[in-house]
Amino acid sequence: MTVSSQVKQTMASLKSAHANLETFALNTQNEQAKQLYTQAAQDTQSIVSALENRVNDIESEEPQYKGF
Amino acid sequence: MPEWLNIVVRSIVSLAYLFILTKLIGKRQLSQMTVFDYIAGITVGDIAAFTATNMDGPMLHGFIALTIFALFPVAMGLLAVKSKKVRDIVDGKGTVLIKHGKILEDNLKKERMSTDELLEQLRLKNAFQVSNVEFAVMEPNGAVSVLLKSQNEPLTPKHMGFTVSPTTEPQTVIMDGNIMQESLATIGLNNGWLLAELEKLGVSLDNVFLGQVDSNAELYVDLYDDVIKVPEPQTLKLTYFTLKKCQADIELFALSTKDQAAKMLFSTSAERLQRVIDRVTPLMTR
Structure with a gap:
C-alpha cells in the first residue's frame, strides 16, 4: 500500500466519523451535547481538509500513484 | 317519612357532601398534614356522623359547621403560602438535632426524642456513627434529614473531576x-x-x-x-474508536514522513484530533 492510499484510508475513516458526529448532533435532545457534537464535527472536518491538502501534494509529487 | 328512611337520606347526603369537601381540601398526603389539617380531619368526620344520625335539628346546621371546619385549613393553607409568619405557625419549624457534629441535647428533649430514637433515625439515613454527621434536623413532618461530613459524603463524578455526559430523560x-x-x-x-x-x-x-x-x-x-x-447500539462506540484509530494513524504518518512540512501538518492534525477526542470522551463513553 502506498503512502497516499494509507492517508486516503485514514481520511475516509475520519470522514465517516465526522458524518456520525453530525448525526449525533442532530439526534440528541440535549442542548449541551448538541453543541459539543457540532463543535467536534467542525474540528474533524478541518482536519479532513488538512489531510486532503497533503494527499494533493503527494499526488502532485508522484502522479503515478494518483487515484484510488 | 319513617325514621329509618330519614337516616338513609341524611347519611347519603352527608357522605356526598363530605366527599366534595375532601376534594376541596386537596391531595396532601397524610404525612404532610399540618396541625390544622389534622384537627379539621377529626372534627369533620365526627360532625358528618352526627348530622347523619341526629334527627333533632335541620341538616343545614350540620352542613354549616362542616363547611367551616373543612374550609378553615384551606384558608390557612392559602395564607401560609403568602406569609412566612403564618407558615411558621401552621406548618411548624424544623428542630436542629445535630449541629457542627455535636448533638443538641436541649432540642432532643424539646422533641421528646430519646437517644435510641435519634440513633435509629440516623441509621435509617446510613449514618451509623454520630461522628460522621455534620448536621441533622427534624423536619416539621417528623422525619430526620441528615447532612454527612463532607469526607463521608458519597463519591460523585464531581469529586473525581470527571466530566460526564449530560443526559435528558429517556x-x-x-x-x-x-x-x-x-x-x-x-x-x-x-x-x-x-x-x-x-x-x-x-x-x-x-x-x-x-x-x-x-x-x-x-x-x-x-x-x-x-x-x-x-x-x-454500537454507533457511538464505533465512532469513538474510529476517531481514536484515525488519531493514531495520523501520528504514525507524522513519524514516518521525512518531509518537514508534512511532519508539521500531521503532528498538528494529530494534536487537534486528540483535543476533539478529549472533548467528546465523556459524551461517548460515560
Missing part, C-alpha cells in the same frame, strides 16, 4: 408491542425511524415488550422472547 416509545406516538413525537422522531431501527436490530414490533430511546437517540428494547439476544 422516552418510552414502545409498550407491549404498541408504538407510543406521543412520546415519539416529543423527541422529534417518527414511525419510519423507529421501524428502521427495529429492522437494524432484527426484531419485529410485536415481539417488543418495552422500547426506550435515550438522549443520544439510541433504541434499547426488551423482548417477549428472552432467548433472543438483542445487539446493543
